Amino acid sequence: MLLKLPLLPSRNGLVSRLCLIGWMSFVSSTVGAKSPLIIAHRGASGYLPEHTLAAKAAAHAMGADFLEQDLVLSKDNVAVVLHDIYLDTITDVASKFPDRKRTDGRYYALDFTLAELKQLTVSERFNPKTGLAVFSNRFPVRQGAFQITTFEEELQLIQGLNRSTGKQVGIYPEIKAPAWHRREGRDLSKVVLAVLDRYGYRTKNDAVYLQCFEFAETRRLRNELGYAGRLLQLLGSGANNDDLRSPSGLQKIAQVADGIGPALSDLAVGQTNGAYQVTDLVARAHALKLAVHPYTVRADDLPKYARSLDDLHRILLVEAKVDGVFTDFPDRTAAFVRAMATNVSQHPTLPLLLAHAHNDYQHARPLLDALDAGFCSVEADIWLMDGQLLVAHDRKDVTPERTLQSLYLEPLRERIRANGGRVFREVPTVTLMIDVKSKAATTYAVLREVLANYRDVLTEFTGTNTTPRALTAILSGNRPFEIVATESVRYVALDGRLADLDTKVSPHLFPLISDNWQQQFNWRGRGSFPEHERIKLQQLVKRAHEQGCRVRFWGVPDEPAGWHELNSAGVDVIGTDDLSGLAKFLTSTE
Known part of the structure; x- marks a missing residue:
């Protein structure tokens, strides 16, 4: 049978029906899964000062499902939106009210009336001792005219935006330091619940999660104060929270709350080399019907085991299977979730290891048509024009919007990130063949810089080693051999020719050997394939395989007769312009 399934150690390996059934069962089990929630941590705090109305x-607008509000009280008992009970890390309080600090040197929101708080200018978070930004590449410290806002002001903004945009974005308030507030003679929870009630956030059917780190207060909210909406127990550090992570602790939480909010470190542990292990916390919480919303996803403060923001997204959303995430970058998390929603797992396709989409960009949907047909190799011709790598067969056909990045690299990376780190879940790598039409050296100089931006998904080559990743780029056409061959680390290999086999090529430089069928063989698809040419083809394939190289021909009769001869001889890559025809041949021919 000519059915080519993923994870084959050799080209001609066969996979049992049980493997196919198992793979398809895994695919079908992911269909219809509930989309994870995007919780904007202090707003779009990766871009604007936290907890401002602008953030x-x-x-x-970025696509968050819920917006977070950390809440503390003012001197006149108004709930205001601040992450801390202190003011000196995000405002100019020290210069405007220098004599209002307590004996510990800190300025407390509870010591200021709302009118006084409104006199302060809110800044990007900074260290009050050094004045330096906590996140150096975010919004500039002490720039802008941002203000502290009340809980009610923020609810009015969100409900107004929901009305004007037609969205239904929820709220995610946190009761901050409730025990401390009560020691100061205030009851923050009662104030917050009264505001929630006024604005219609009362039940589990309303778009609200109420969260708190202190379990005693979470239990009080439910049992004593009678809150009927959804509650989430945050898990911090310390002995009490360690107990809450235990089986008995989670059971206690499940009696009063609807979910848990663990730190990222509770869900995966790992090393800087990318090795990590997902913990069993999510599974244990889900067994008790508790949602899991971890904190905090930050592009500029990744766990040491995460190689990129979307690597972290994948670990949390795909592997750990959390129900939502707190994120400083809601737009980037939303993009990942959208990609998950259009994941290949919801459109099961059998990967075809031999199938190569020749001149793929000429199809109605470049890349997508080939992937939908199961092709594991696609080809893009590029021209260097005004510093851009433009995709077209002929120079006269280039258009500025059809770049290599927009047609191939970006959608491939998005799919890889949303699909468990691969284009097809069960295929370790697929090939992007880049056929250079313009001058070799100048085009490659730009291409090299472009590919470096996608090194998280691209196979890495050295002179003596290949580190496979989800996407392998192979350079064809005008190839700058001398330049590529001398690079110590690169993200592209070269498409060799049959003549290169005479030089004992390295498969780390030439993993693929391609040549023009019509210069090697006289058969054009009519009548039987001459036996002497069949033997020659088999010998060429054997010779390439002995040197660790795969084999491809272009200009082959693009029909079942030609495909049959290539497949029978052990050719590794079969190119076609007829996607559906080759797909049908490979999946149905005995």
Whole structure:
């Protein structure tokens, strides 16, 4: 049978029906899964000062499902949106009210009326001792005219935006330091619940999660204060929270709350080399019907085991299977979730290891048509024009919007990130063949820089080693052999020719040997394939395989007769312009 399934150690390996059934069962089990929630942590705080109305409006527009509000009280008992009970890390309080600090040197929101708080200018978070930004590449410290907002002001903004945009973005308030507030003679929870009630956030059917780190307060909210909406127990550090992570602790939480909010470190542990292990916390929480919303996803503060932001997204959303994430970058998390929603797992396709889409960009949907047909190799011709790598067969056909990045590299990386780190879940790598039409050296100089931006998904080559990743780029056409061959690390290999086999080529430089069928063989698809040419083809394939190289021909009769001869001889890559025809041949021919 000519059915080519993933994870074959050799080209002619066969896979049992049981393997196919298992793979398809895994695919079908992912269909219809509930989309994870995007919780904007303090708003779009990766871009604008935290908890400002600007940060919340931006997050609303970026596709967040919920916007977070950390809540503390003012001196006149108004709930205001601040992450801390202190003011000196995000405002100019020290210069405007220098004599209002307590004996510990800190300025407390509870010591200021709302009118006084409104006199302060909110800044990007900074260290009050050094004045330096906590995140150096975010919004500039002490720039802008941002204000502290009340809980009610923010609810009015969100409900107004929901009305004007037609969205239904929820709220995610946190009761901050409730025990401390009560020691100061205040009851923050009662104030917050009264505001929630006024604005219609009362039940589990309403778009609200109420969260708290202190379990005693979470239990009080439910049992004593009678809150009927959804509650989430945050898990911090310390002995009490360690107990909450235990089986008995989770059971206690499940009696009063609807979910847990663990730190990222509770869900995966690992090393800087990318090795990590997902813990069993999510599985244990799900067994008790508790949702899991971890904190905090930050592009500029990744766990040491995550190689990129979307690597972290994949670990949390795909592997750990959390139900939502708190993120400083809601737009980037939303993009990942959208990609998950259009994941190949919801459109099961059998990967075809031999199938190569020749001149793929000429199809109605470049790349997508080939992937939908199961092709594991696609070809893009590129021209260097005004510093851009433009995709077209002829120079006269280039258009500025059809770049290598927009047609291939970006959608491939998005799919890889959303699909468990691969284009097809069960295929370790697929091939992007880049056929250079313009001058070799100048085009490659630009291409090299472009590919470096995708090194998280691209196979890496050295002179003596290949580190496979989800996407392998192979350079064809005008190839700058001398330049590529001398690079110590690169993200592209070369498409060799049959003549290169005489030089004992390295498969780390020439993993693929391609040549023009019509210069090697006289058969054009009519009548039987001459036996002497069949033997020659088999010998060429054997010779390439002995040197560790795969084999491809272009200009082959693009029909079942030609495909049959290539397949029978052990050719590794079969190119075609007829996607559906080759797909049908490979999946149905005995």
